[in-house]
Amino acid sequence: MPKVSLKVNGRAVSRDVEGRTLLVELLRDGLGLTGTHVGCDTSQCGACVVHVDGVALKSCTVFASDIDGAEVRTIEGMANPDGSLGVIQAAFQDNHGLQCGFCTPGMVMSAAALLTENPNPSEAEIRAYLEGNICRCTGYHNIVKSIQAAAAQMSARPVAAE
Amino acid sequence: MPKDSGIGAPTKRREDVRFLTGKGRYTDDLNRPGQAYVHFLRSDVAHGRITKLDTSAAEGMPGVLKVFTAADFAAVGGVPCGWLVTDRFGQPMKEPKHPVLAEGKVRHVGDPVAAVVAETLAQARDAAEAIELDIEELPAVVDMRLALDTESALVHDDAGTNLCFDWGFIEDNAAAVDAAIKAAPHVVTLDLVNNRLVPNAMEPRAALGEYDAADDQHTLYTTSQNPHVIRLLMGAFVLGIPEQRLRVVAPDVGGGFGSKIYHYAEEAFVTFAAKALGRPVKWTCTRSEAFISDAHGRDHVTKIELALDNDGRFLALRTDTLANMGAYLSTFAPCIPTYLHGTLMAGNYATPLIYVRVRAVFTNTVAVDAYRGAGRPEATYQIERVIDKAARELGIDPVEIRRRNFIKPDQFPYQTPVAVLYDTGNYHDLMDVMERISDRAGFPARRKESEARGKLRGFGVAAYIEACGIAPSSLVGALGARAGLYESATVRVNPTGGVSVFTGSHSHGQGHETTFAQVVSDMLGIDAAQVDIVHGDTARVPFGMGTYGSRSLAVGGSAIVKSVEKIVAKAKKIAAHLMEASPTDIEFKDGRFSVAGTDKSVAWTDVTLAAYVPHKYPIEELEPGLEETSFYDPANFTYPAGAYACEVEVDPETGKVDVLAFAAADDFGNVVNPTIVEGQVHGGLAQGIGQALLEACAYDETGQIRSGSYMDYAMPRADDLPSYKVDNSCVTPCTHNPLGVKGCGEAGAIGSPPTFVNAVLDALNSGGHEVAHIDMPLSPSRVWAAINGGNA
Structure with a gap:
């Protein structure tokens, strides 16, 4: 069995995996990071989106053994260092951007990737970007609103000194 | 009372923090020591006889603990149906057995034939491929219209027919309705299909069974909207487990929309196998598996006739529906096209004569049961589509024809000719609000702007009524329910004043942990943060019926209110004793008890502590402790209503429809948390627009599902x-529950499909395309075909 070493949410981890083990399986079953969800088996729903080396990926579509050495960030790594909700997470709570919560981790990870690429997206740009994240509860209205609110807050925030 | 957290406040949801940080606990997130995994081998044909099922090779595969087949379940019952419908002739519906694993025959693609339990899921899947299964294919029964031919193959041989029941409502009115339609100056007729949908909660179903031999205790963790219902159905009727030995836990559940009401075979399997193997057994549904094993929704084929006088007033309405049951009767399946559909056929209108006929049909497809709205969207769709057609045929404005026929505000309470009694409503006001928020007056200018770009713009309206808060037990019992439909709540006040509320309702996205706490904090005048809501565990909450039919606040919330009222009454007696006053002089406000007309008062926590440390206590009249349980059985359904408007733009070159705007004016009675209510409406609208624009669960003529993944199901x-x-x-508050609430969960999904379809037809007709109807979903190909005379 190949050995995979990753940095997950800042912590170095190493596991033996089968060749067919998916990243999402390693995260959920191997590392107990059950915040990343599996909502489909055709890479459509986006509940499993995580960041791999800063890029948003569907972790159900990545073999764990293919990303040896990568840095992975999951929903569990999105809060502020003091444990309080990060800007995007807080915006989802403030704007009722979630209901059952199952698609939410993927939505937050996709939203974070969007706002990195495009800090001030229009409603149409947000809706187009979320093409790969399905939500059955909210009708997307408040998800869009949450992301707009997060964008506004992030652009208003003074840039921290490097 | 803190104004930012009581009734009416748009309080932020407390459950969000765990969901937003990855700390939600859904069933598949749970793992038990020594856990094994099951993979179901499912039929890949719709109908056939099992001629060979050899599991010996699979049994020898690595990691396999056991391969189960129907033979292992010979001593247990089938999966039961919870509702008995009696037909027009007084006969009970056909109720064929639904085995846990297929016995002799397979009846739909996805019917489980064998179950492999292994150390790992991968091993279970690998071993399933080694099972030798031969099925002699039989002709598949797919089209309901053909299923009723005498020549048709039979889904259930011993039933002797594919007709589950032939129901008439109200049978005694049939002749009068027929006479009125024959005598009417105008009769508008419409044939329509309410398309089959897959509910698609984002969390696939999962079940984890565990057995403790030391004290003969079973535990089932499952994705359920109603854990006590599962305990009753599975414990008593399938596995014969006494209820005190069976705990059912539904932890965080990722959406339900009806599909997680029912008792499913996989739940019974893991519970049974955990004892048989002495190991916890876990099943997690894949999405592909969900498409062929979750109960589907809708799937009606209907002819509706509306008789009108020369002024466009409704004289009589008759509807004849074929309702697909699928291959087996799911838990509430027979109730959906009958009592949740027929009773709603008056809609918002004072139609004097109504008759509803429904024939329920078995087919070789997945079982069909309640999906968000459940019968009420099917009723609303027919009514609101045929009214729109009548408006066009009679040349009456679609808003005007509705207003002309609405039940008037002074007619409430209003007895419909289809059994139900509407308590309150104001449909004219809802129409006013809808016209205002949709800027109907500005539509002609917007249409011109679209036309200038070569597009057709349409404005569609619809009104809806629904019956929620399901319902008085005595009534549903008379109608065939094999369950009561009350709700329970225990309110436990702890010595230092904090409150635990144990509710029989279940939250799977609705935010009960927040809204129920708002209600209790408002009534007690304490901070909502001091109130915890517990749900979803039969070992913790009193026997409850769960969450569906927009019932949680109207019924479950009422049970909480009743318990809190008992708490306050007892607390006043304790306070009176502490202050040496008469209980009748005690006033309770903002978390303090005071003696009327004096400056004497004690705090909430003084009283709660005294209840548990009863040193100075009226012990001869009052037991210590501060905990009350209530079961609330409503006097009637609640009747939310609304008026909706949809604006679309159609590209006549391609048939593509864009939804430009959607306005929803709803009357939910009083509202506890407006933000959550708006969110419920948004989600309902999305599912209704999804049904009307995009979604279709399609089968081919051999019974293969053609939309079995997110690659194909839109x-x-x-x-x-x-x-x-x-x-x-x-707001017209409900008159018969203490909060005056009506329920908001399903409204959007009920009102939006006809609103959308009416808008598209308005657009097409504005462009000179005389199209009377298009069946959902209004895909570009269907719209283009309608524009081009039906030649796709």
């Missing part, structure tokens, strides 16, 4: 939908 995505305008300012 789930609404963010860029398919608009932002919504939602207004809840029209």
